[in-house]
Structures are given as structure tokens and as C-alpha cells.
Amino acid sequence: MINKTLTTKALTGILALGLAGTTMAEIRIGSTLSETGPASFLGDPEAKTLRMLVDEVNAAGGINGEQIDLIMYDDAGDPNRARTFATRLIEDDEVVAIIGGTTTGTTLAIMPMVDEAEIPFISMAGAIQIIDPVQPFTFKTPHTDRMACARIFDDMQARGITTIGMISGTGGFGSSMRDQCLDIVGDYGIEVVADERYGGQDADMTPQLTNIRGKDGIQAILNPGFGQGPAIVTRNYSQLGIDLPLYQSHGVASQGFIDLAGPEAAEGVRLPGTALLVGDQLDDNDPQKSVVLDYSAAYEAEYGMPVTTFGGYAHDAFRLLVDAIERAGSTESQDIRDAIEATDGLVGTTGIYTMSPEDHLGLDISAFRMLEIRDGGWMLAD
């Protein structure tokens, strides 16, 4: 019996020691991303981007002469794990700032932690509740889903569309964007006459699309959602021969979507996207052009695959942080936070960021470009 107690105690001790200890470095930045799991198509390019950029900055001499030590964990999209890793980053690794929170769920799980520990935190998740109301230590880089809705409705208005149908995913992204779109659609004089849903694992959306097509006077269809759902919707759409404009969300702005839906089915699909996807079509005096092309070239050279909007969010988050640390000239969390909040005109791939105490996103709707899929690639629609 004594044996057992001793063994268990010793074991605990060994495990505790095994968990401890990473080497000290100059500027320690933490990150918890959903590199695997259901959100891996977001988390994977984010993680790749961060690793690449950290190497790049360190090779160029670091920030203010100090090297960056990036500590990255994979929360697999589970908010409980994300919270545990955030605790670990704050308490054990003692990082000065955290980049991460791939999904809205993981971000919301981390936010109370960073607020209590007073560590600046830049999220790469979409939902508006991350920055509204503003929490002093939480920032984010992607547009909100509300802005995506606004951009889409702007485009519909310009095309004279007044009656639409919606088909939304039931996942976090789809549900949240559906709610935001329904919330503001009235301001644009557009009426939603059909509101269909589909589950994350559904393999066929023809019944919902047939329902929508049957509505009187329908002029366009909007599909908030990400992952495989929108690709299936797009394919079913062309199989049914529906001859109405189809709008997708910014959640599918990657080459993977076109490949999955098939270039023919995706032809003519419109969605609000970032400059990143159409870098070479940008005007030469567009301030984003060089940033976007540099990032694309570096990423493609490093990993041999095309950039995605999501990797771009990580790029912007990292640039925001580096810029803030440089301007603060300090690695104190409070100074870094203040500097991020004072960000003015930082050019990223998603847009040009200008933060303020009331705005922890720093983008407006103009940063969204309306894109159209043509011949299996992205075209600026306006």
C-alpha cells in the first residue's frame, strides 16, 4: 500500500517536471490556433503564416533588436482546450501577447482570461461580439460578419435586387452571419422571402434550393456558411440550373472553395473578399498591393500552396503586434496594448487598420472588395 502511494506521488512529480520549462527568450509571443479539427482549413494557414513571419522577422534581426520566441498550441477548435492553452501561455509560458482564437468559440473562451491577466490578445475570428462591446485587451483582424452582410447588400442594391432567399449553415459562422444579415437587411430595402438551413455534415442541399427557387419574385440567393456546405450549395445550384445571382460569404474566399465546387459551377458566384485574392489585379497605386504581393510570394515560395484569406488574417495580426511593439519600444503587456490601440494606417492584407479605444477592429466596409469567380479564378467585380 505504501508502495502505491509513493508510486503515485512520484509519478505526479515526474509529470509535473516533464510539463515544465521552455527556454527563456527575448520577446515571447503565444498562440493557440485550431490547426487540426473541424476548423483546420482556417487554423492551418494561420499557423503556417505565423511560423513563416516569425522566422522572417528573426532573420532580419528581430523587433528592436530582440528575437521573437513563438509558442504555439493546437486547440483543435475546442473552446475548453483553447482556454487551457491560454492559461498555459499566460501563467506558465509568461508570454507578452497572444495571437489566436481561430474560431469565435475559442476566442470567446480565451477573452475572460486575457482580460483578467491583462495580456493583449488579437483574434482571427469573425463574429461581432468579440469587439462589441469593446474589451480593453481584445483586438481582431477579420471583418465582422455584419460588415460582410452590408457589403453584399450594397452590391445587391446596386444591381437592383430587392427580393432574396437565404440558405445558411447551422455552424457557428453560418448562424452568426445569418442573424446579422437578417438584422440589417431591412435597411437596404431588401426582403428575405426564404430562410433555409442546412447541417454541417449534409451532403445535398437540393431540397432547400428547390424551395427557395419556388418563391415568387426571387432575384438572388445568399449563402452564409463556411467549410464544405457552400461548395455543395454551389454545385447543387448549377445542377438545378438556377439562373439567379448566387452570393457566398467571405468564409469561402480560398482556392479550395473553387476546387471543391468545380470551376464551372462556381462561375459567376459573388462574394465579399479581401485584396489578397486579387493582388495582381489591384491598381498600382493601391497601398495594399505591395503588402499583398509580398505575402503571397513568400507564402507560396515557403509552402508551395496558394495563400488564403485566413492566413492573411494571421499575417495582419502579427504585423499589428510587431508594429505595436516597435512603436511602444517596450515588451510590457500594458504598453503593447496601448500601442495596438493607437495603430494608425497599418496596411495589411485584409485592409488598412486604424484602431481607437472604441474600435478594436480598425477596418471599415471599404476594405471589402466584391469579387466574382471567373474561369476558376477571382476577379474584381467593381
Next chain:
Amino acid sequence: MRISSKQITLLVLLALIAVAPFFFPSSFYYRVGALVFINGLAVVGIVILTGYAGQISLGHAGFAGIGAYACALAPAHLGIHVGLAAILGALISAVIAYLVGRPILRLHGYYLGVASLGFGILVAMVLSNEGQLTGGPDGIAVNDLGLRSVLNDMGLSLTNSEFWYAFSGLTLVVGAWLALNLYNSPTGRAWRALHGSEVAARTVGVDVARLKLQAFVISAVYASIAGSLLALQNRFITPEVAGFMHSIEMVTMAVLGGVGSVLGAIFGAIILTVLPQALTVFAEHEMMVLGLVMMLVMIFMREGVVPTLLRFFRGRGE
């Protein structure tokens, strides 16, 4: 005076909880400890159901989901305190377990496994699809328990993670104590009889259907309380808590540590909670290492880690 094995188990557990913090290099480990205890509590429920009564449930996360969301929703809609909400959640879980289990447990074989699997998935779907009530897949915030500030006023100041370490540790000790008492009670003996052979148990007059139902309801309450503790500690909850993988995780922890023994189940919870943290360095190979550990345990320690080790030490002592 002879110390019973029940008292030894509880003493070991208490000692573990009290001594472990001396090895903690930072307060992050209190968080891991608290998660171990919360998982341990759910797994003790599995020990009662699977280890004692021999029934398999693949949907216990559903009850954890009910317990967790009770803490989020009851204070908002019924205006009651979160602590009461946790108890309400446990009651709801018990009633649902009764209603689900009553028709199914009259049948032989693995019907409970299949039905509970469906039940768990159903709960997760309701939680993520009824967005206007549950906050949908992005989750919902939970009120503060408030016990820490009460302790603070009484002069016992603990950090948040220390408080949850102590609180969930004590809850686990109480849960383990109840489970150990049940083991040697008439009910526990009847459970073990029907685990050994349902036909034989029925022959000697055990009401098989009623006892199976009891075990199912009790283990559902354990899962529900564990879910509530998780929600209260995180102050935020998403439908993942009721997910299928969480159910499987509970059963895996119980089987790995030794499903017949309370201490074994807790040991299983320790391994499967701490190992992923220790393996972050080889994140890509985490699943492989976990799989290898599981395989080795299944091949060489078929009763689970703790019972096999106990037998080994006893065998040498004699």
C-alpha cells in the same frame, strides 16, 4: 484498527490533491488539476454504470451538456443562483436518464449503448441549433459562482485557479466517497451480481431492470455535476461539452485506468488530461502516442492500469 481499502483509496486521493500543488511550477497547473478532477468526477459515474453494473453508455456527455447549460440558462430565465442551477441541472439529468433508461434497460445486450449514443448526439444538436435560447454553436456565458468572494470575505483569499482546484478536488472526493460506499452496499452487490451474470442475478431475486436504471440515473447525475463544474469554472460553455467525442473520452478514461475501480478511473482521467499537455511538443504525433498508450494498456493491462498494478504489487508482497 484495520483500515479498509475504501479509506485507503480516499486517503490516497486526498493526499494526491494536497501534495500535488507542491510540484506545481506555475499556477497553470491548478487549471490542469481542476480539469483532471472534473473529468475524474464524470469518470467515477462511468465506473458506477460500467464497472459496477456492467452497462455501457456512449452518450454521457449529453448529461454533462445538460448540467453545463443549466448553469448558463437557469439563472437567465428563472432568475435562480448558478449554484442552484447546477443542482437543478442534476435533477433534470436524473429525470431524463430515468425516462430514457426505463424502456431501454428492460432489454438485454447493448441497447443502452446505442440508445445513449443517439441521446448524446441529440442533446448536442439541440444545443447548437436552438441558437435563440442556447447561444448556438458559438456558446454562451455563465455567471460567476460567487463562492470565491465569500471565502475572500471570510479571510481565505485564493486565486481563481487555486479555488477551482480545491473546489473540484473536494467535489471529486465526495463523489468518490459516495461511489465507494455504493460498492459495498446491497445495491452495489446486486449491481456486481448482474454484471457477472444477468440470468444468475435474476434467479436469486435481483430486480435487474430497476437496478440497471438506478446505476444509469446515478451516473448521469455525476456527468451532469461535472458538466456544471466545467461551465462554472470556464464561465463560458459551447455545445462541444455535449459532443460525441467527449462521451467517448469519458469511457476511454474509465477503461484505461481500470473501469472497476474508482482510483483507476481517476488515474485514467489524470493520464488523458495531462498527457495531451505534456505532448504539445510533438503536437503532430500526439494522437499516435495516445493511441500507442491505449493499445499497450489494452494488450498488457486488460483490466486497466491501476487494477493490474495493484495485483502486481500484492502478488510480490505475498
